[in-house]
Amino acid sequence: MSKRPSRSSSNRLSSSPTDELNHIPLLKILSNADRQRVLQDLTEQHYTKRDVIFREGDPTEYFHIVKEGTVKCVKSSPEGKECTLKMLMPGDLFCCDAAAFEGARHPGTAQPMGDVSILRMNKKSYFDMLRRNPEAAIEVIKHLGNRLNEAQEKAKVMALDRADQRLASLLVDLATKNGVKDPQGIKLPMRLTRQDMANMVGTTTETAIRIMSRFTRERLVSGTATRLIIRNLAGLKALASA
Amino acid sequence: MSKRPSRSSSNRLSSSPTDELNHIPLLKILSNADRQRVLQDLTEQHYTKRDVIFREGDPTEYFHIVKEGTVKCVKSSPEGKECTLKMLMPGDLFCCDAAAFEGARHPGTAQPMGDVSILRMNKKSYFDMLRRNPEAAIEVIKHLGNRLNEAQEKAKVMALDRADQRLASLLVDLATKNGVKDPQGIKLPMRLTRQDMANMVGTTTETAIRIMSRFTRERLVSGTATRLIIRNLAGLKALASA
DNA sequence: TCAAAAACATGATGCGCGTCATATTTTTTT
DNA sequence: AAAAAAATATGACGCGCATCATGTTTTTGA
Structure with missing residues (x-):
């Protein structure tokens, strides 16, 4: 167990916490019926400081939502320097995009800044949900649009x-x-x-x-x-x- | 007519060019029936070198596709320095995101690098199309995902x-x-x-x-x-x- | 709680690149 | 084709920040 997650528990989201998830914009949109269905497919993962959620280059398998804690997205250069692209906070989606392609790979590494819990869903369930639910797809488009704007604003700051x-x-x-x-x-x-x-x-x-x-x-x-x-x-x- | 588009003609896309548009991924996906409908809502705009397609801060009204030529996305700082975020080439979508919000404003300026033609559609028609057509929404998600990855890869290069x-x-x-x-x-x-x-x-x-x-x-x-x-x-x- | 590991701090030195200046060549416009 | 405007070219100089080095303080983990 050299560099893999040292400890990451996984729980099915069986019963109650419909409320807990209601502050996540993407899930708020769904009909009650559909939300039930989605909850079936979501699992909760726990990570600690020196785990890695996924690594740059890994194949994309899941769509993720930060439930608790802070996650950082990192890219690193061949010479070992690294740059942190973004801090993800509770409610943030990640990998809502790359996962769209067959054989796609993660463009960066996702790493907890402490103890975090993450909700995740496999690609197929995620895209099926989007197909059933155009409003959810539009919500994802908004989210990606925001992320893109942020990234470009940052590029400007870095450049000038x-x-x-x-x-x-x-x-x-x-x-x-x-x-x-x-x-x-x-x-x-x-x-x-x-x-x-x-x-x-x-x-x-x-x-x-x-x-x-x-x-x-x-x-x-x-x-x-x-x-x-x-x-x-x-x-x-x-x-x-x- | 100080700084506004000096000359930008607008044509309805009446008849033939279904073929011409078939190399645009987003439109390829639509059913024939729906594509007809979308063509009704698309108009073609022409711009030349010193026109501006839209300016940073303008309210977002349209969704755009580059048909011919090259368009650059620019942001500028208070002191007049500017940075070019991206060159858009034929087939590229832009403003597929920001337009998602009421009262949203363009985060950058779009400027032709020469003579260009642009297809555009107003927000409402565009989002109606996405709602009718989940596959199209997913196509937009893929596109935005790519743009985001590019932007982040660029951020890394700029940083390191x-x-x-x-x-x-x-x-x-x-x-x-x-x-x-x-x-x-x-x-x-x-x-x-x-x-x-x-x-x-x-x-x-x-x-x-x-x-x-x-x-x-x-x-x-x-x-x-x-x-x-x-x-x-x-x-x-x-x-x-x- | 104590040792080890991170994080914070501060100085010295040198290179990358921004700035300003001036000249030539190419492209655009009339 | 000529004039005007852009684009390319090259030098001199100095500041911003990377690099390396060494020491102190805070945090972490057994």
């Missing part, structure tokens, strides 16, 4: 901005989309090291540390990985688009 | 590679996807200046020129904007992932 601006953009994004209120400002709900940030904005760990030190001096942020707080969102926004 | 490697990647991409055979090697079918390339890989015109000069010395490419030829694809590939 300095490292400190890219980092500021990242923090603004995370705070806006995932932040939770805190007496000090806005707290980021996931453990996020400076190396994680570096991988997300295409710079080195050292540079990310230097910039974050500066941000701390300037009272834009405070804290480190386990408790990172955005103290001056407006200031970061100003820097990001300066 | 040097300017010369990014430029090599770009040339490999264009040659592979759109190149046409030529006695000298592979010819790129669109006019592509070094500034265009710079905007696509996030560097300056001067740097793109220097790198292209080097590539020319090294017999990797030859020619300039109006007739650019890839002479050693393998060499470029090697450089791109070095």
Whole structure:
């Protein structure tokens, strides 16, 4: 058991938790009857920190939904450098696309940022659901459209901005989309090291540390990985688009 | 008439060209009956070089398909710098996503690289078609999935590679996807200046020129904007992932 | 709780590439 | 065909950030 998931339990979603799943946009749309049917096909998986949900290059077998925790999508280069494309939060879909082709392979690796639970469904069930349910397909189209816009906005930032601006953009994004209120400002709900940030904005760990030190001096942020707080969102926004 | 389309004719697609449209994957899928119906709703638009098909921030009204020519998707920063996200070629769909929301706005500007013709359909007809036709919706999902993968692959390259490697990647991409055979090697079918390339890989015109000069010395490419030829694809590939 | 492993921090040095400047060549427009 | 506008070319200079090195603090896991 060299590098495979060290521990990933699997439970059938037998009984109750129709409610629990109701905050997932894709499932909300379905008719009650169809939702029942879909629940039959969904299974829940649990992963911990050093598991890998799937690896770049693996054949695509499932469609996934994040139920709890944070998952990161990573690509790596031949020389071992890696870049983090996206943090997935509860409710996010992934592999709603690649799985569409026969023999398709995962374009990146999916890795938990801590303990996570994932709902998944095999390709066939997933596409059958979409065929039965055009509104669900349109929901997936919306979701993919959003993801594409995000990716392209990020490409623009990467192309045009300095490292400190890219980092500021990242923090603004995370705070806006995932932040939770805190007496000090806005707290980021996931453990996020400076190396994680570096991988997300295409710079080195050292540079990310230097910039974050500066941000701390300037009272834009405070804290480190386990408790990172955005103290001056407006200031970061100003820097990001300066 | 300051900056609006200087000349864009519009024709109803009345009679024949069912054949002409058959090489567009999305339309190939439809039943004959439904295709007839869709043709009713499609109109053809013509644009020239300095027109703009739509501008960043404009409300989304239509779904588009490139029929002929090349279209570039551009985003620009407050300070006037711009970055080119993607070249769209005949058969490519665009705005198959953003249009999904009420009040959505275009995330970028679409601009012809020369004379182009575009097929378009208003939002409502488009989504009605998808609702009637789940296979078409799945086709759109596949397309968006591909676009997303491309965008993320590009993000990785932007994050990890040097300017010369990014430029090599770009040339490999264009040659592979759109190149046409030529006695000298592979010819790129669109006019592509070094500034265009710079905007696509996030560097300056001067740097793109220097790198292209080097590539020319090294017999990797030859020619300039109006007739650019890839002479050693393998060499470029090697450089791109070095 | 204690040791090992990560994460954070800070300095020195050098290269990649942005910036500005100026000139020539090619393409477009009238 | 001539004039205007773009595109290509090349040099000089300096800043941003990667790299390497070394030390301290925090977190993790047995």
